[in-house]
Amino acid sequence: MTTIGLGVAILVVLALMVGLAIRRMNAKPQAAPPPVAGAQTPQPAPAANYNTMIVREGTAIADAKIEGGLLILRTTNDEADEVMTFDPKSGQLLARITLKKSDAQ
Numbered sequence: 065m066t067t068i069g070l071g072v073a074i075l076v077v078l079a080l081m082v083g084l085a086i087r088r089m090n091a092k093p094q095a096a097p098p099p100v101a102g103a104q105t106p107q108p109a110p111a112a113n114y115n116t117m118i119v120r121e122g123t124a125i126a127d128a129k130i131e132g133g134l135l136i137l138r139t140t141n142d143e144a145d146e147v148m149t150f151d152p153k154s155g156q157l158l159a160r161i162t163l164k165k166s167d168a169q
Contacts, residue, residue: 120141124140124141125139130152134149134150135149135150135151136150137150142165143164144164145162146160147160147163148160
């Protein structure tokens with residue numbers, strides 16, 4: 065009697081496993097869950113951009129500040145003063161103004 069009961073239990077378990085496998089294969093894929101309000105998807109970090117600016121010997125940086133999202137750099141030397149405007153994100157030189165000093169004698 066126990067042998068018949070165990071045989072029936074094995075057949076029931078096999079039938080359930082086959083039924084679940086068939087059900088899983090025919091199931092429609094679920095859509096991705098909606099994004100959480102206020103959550104942002106991670107963005108890859110931008111590539112580092114290191115720019116080099118070569119200045120003439122004897123030139124000193126007199127002032128550097130950021131205004132309106134732009135880097136304003138003022139340099140001075142014996143011959144002229146310069147004001148340069150850079151985009152700090154790209155490092156691109158946007159404008160350069162040279163103010164030559166007069167020959168005071």
